[in-house]
Amino acid sequence: MTAAVSGLGRGVPVLPLVFAAGAAAALVLPPFSVLPAAPLAFGALFLLVSGAGTWRAFALGWVFGLGHFAFGLSWIAESFAVEAERYGWMAVPAISGLSALLALFPALACAAFARLRIDGAMGAAAFAACWMAAEWLRGHVLTGFPWNLAGYALAEFDPLRQPAAWIGSYGLGFVVMLVSALAAVALRAQGRRRAGALALAGLLCFALAGAGWLRLAAAPVEETGVRLRIVQGNVAQADKWRPELRAETFARYLRLSSRPGAFDVLLWPETAFPGYLDEDAAAVDRIAGMLGPDRVLLTGAPTRVADGQGARYFNAVQAYDAGGPVARYAKHHLVPFGEYVPRWLPIERLVETPGDFTPGPGPRTLALPGLPPVGVAICYEIVFPGAVVDDAIRPDWIFNATNDAWFGTSIGPRQHLASARMRAVEEGLPVVRAANTGISAVIDAEGRIRNRLGMERSGIIDAVLPASRPATLYARLGDLVLPPLVLIGLLLAWLTDGGAARLRRRT
Incomplete structure (x- = not known):
């Protein structure tokens, strides 16, 4: 398939170009964070779908995604290499299938934008709004x-x-996409x-x-x-649940x-104790003896309820404190295929457990003796x-208790850390991260990393908890801030396209 695309030249093979633009967009994000790639990648997509029919735009968006x-x-x-003899064959089909499924969201964004038939700066704002809506979905x-x-760019x-x-x-x-699309508008205008x-x-x-x-x-x-x-044990995922190594891990x-x-x-970190800690009185006693008075342990450990x-x-x-258990939080956002499998799918989990995990009731604040609520x-x-x-x-x-041992020294744990930094800014709260194999970190309320321990290292971080900030606007309103943001973006784009001048001529 070829097309003459204004601003991009004639005879350009569109599908390879848009696939390459999608791949280049990955460089915009952590850990690469190459900001100049944003207008190149997202701007190219904007130019390609501008003026396209709905289904063509859908196809282009899907290939980009x-x-x-x-x-x-x-x-x-x-993660499939942890037990390569059992799951290694699934790596390519799983990533291909997941990518194809997730690509439907950029496809929907591009199709919705194509239906609007808007060009210029207004078109750039509409494109950014459609992209944001698709990401929200x-x-x-x-x-x-x-x-x-x-x-996250x-x-x-x-x-x-x-x-x-x-x-x-x-x-x-929305702002990243708007700026990227405006750069493409400038190229063509x-x-x-x-x-x-x-x-x-x-x-x-x-x-x-x-x-x-x-x-x-x-x-x-x-x-x-x-x-x-913060303790980073650096226990390999392949060793974590081996019965003969559990005592050494503890x-x-x-x-x-x-x-x-x-x-x-x-x-x-997450599942630091490789067993049911609340059922192991001897282990709890050893923890109490190690803690002594006026100290609290927060640890990941699975639990079960009959x-x-x-x-x-x-x-x-x-x-736990020196007297035993004081509070518990159960994860509510479970990882599909890792912690549970939809019942209608005839496949097994990648994580061996006696059964699927049950989601907890949702976010919860724990009150711990002598500590700020967490x-x-x-x-x-x-x-x-x-x-x-x-x-x-x-x-x-x-x-944030986590176990990124599944993903080795790949870019995955670095992307995960970037998410934690964004939550700190959004909520105005410091995030303290304990990761089994890294990256453990202390992140302040502005998303700055105060302390960190890199991947595949065993050690500790001794640090002081940064202060929190008052609840941010996003913490108070959440995604209700998004519609007004889009309206402001559209208004600015309308003014840029000469809307005010046209209004004056009419009056």
């Missing part, structure tokens, strides 16, 4: 998968990610329209950076006085936790904007 997700999510293949449909949102730039405190990651994605598109793109970039600098300037570096100790966490130094709260039909299993974070997000849960904090009882910090 296929390239984007196939490259951006290629790290998932690492991707984050919610069938439990959602809001990984690698367009707004700004995650590693201190001032540029700060507006997420007001408009969230979906809103940042001439005269005043070109100048207007460039001016609006420049204004948006300046406003984004300026607002970010102001938020950073208003945020003095403050700490709470609460002393943290002993490793106790040794690391007992290193000299003062702390108030001890933090172990009911009339057998037992229900939960992926949990449990809190919200908990286990692993995958930290990727969901607006869904990590209990709205009824706002915590002072978020504990």
Whole structure:
């Protein structure tokens, strides 16, 4: 298939071009964060679908999405190598199938934009709105998968990610797509329209950076006085659940936790204890002896609850002090095919457990003795904007317990860390991350990494908990901020396209 595309030349093979643009869009996101690639990749897609028919735009969007997700999510293949003899053959079909499914969302965005038949700066704003709506759907449909949102292009730039405190990651994605499409408008336009598109793109970039600098300037570096100790055991996923190694895994966490130094709260990662800790009195006694008075442990450990039909299993974070268990949180956003399998699919989980995990009731704030109230997000849960904090009882910090050992030293754990940084900004809360094989980190309420321990390293982080900030606009309103943002974007685009001048001539 070829087409003459204005601004891109004639005789360009469209499908390879749009697939390559989708792959290049993966470079826009962490850990690469090559911002100049955004107008090249997303701008090319905008030009390709401008003026196209609905179904052609749908096809182009799907091919773009296929390239984007196939490259951006290629790290998932690492998880199939943990038990390569059983699951290795599934890696390519799984990534291909997931990419093809997720590509439907860019396809819908492009088809919706094509139906609107709008060009110029207004077209750029409409394209950005359609893309944002499709990303929002991707984050919610069938439990959602809001990984690698367009707004994460700004995650590693201190001032540029700060507006997420007001408009969230979906809103940042709208701005990224609008600026990218305006650059494409300028490439194709001439005269005043070109100048207007460039001016609006420049204004948006300046406003984004300026607002970010102001938020950073208003945020003095403050700490709470609460002393943290994060333990990164670095236990290989293939060894984690081997019965003959469980005692050594537990002993490793106790040794690391007992290193000299003062702390108030001890933090172990997801499933750090490879068994049912709340049923193991001897293990609880060893933890109590290690903690001593006035200290609390937060650790990932599965748990189970008996009911009339057998037992229900939960992926949990449990809190202990010297007297025993004090609180528990059960993960509510479970990983499909890892922690449960839809009953209508005749396939098995990648994680061996006696049964599917049961989702918990939702975000919850834990009250711990002598500590600020804490919200908990286990692993995958930290990727969901607006869904990590209990709205009824706002915590002072978020504990993200995770196990990224499944993904080795790939880009996956780095992308996961970027999500945690965005949640910190959106909520105005520090995020403390304990990861089995890394990356463990202390992240302040502005998304800055205060302390970190890299991948495949065993050790501890001793740090002080950063202070929280008052609830942000996004924390208070959530995604209700998005419709007004789109209206403002459309109004600015209308003015750029000469709307005010046309109105004056009519009056």
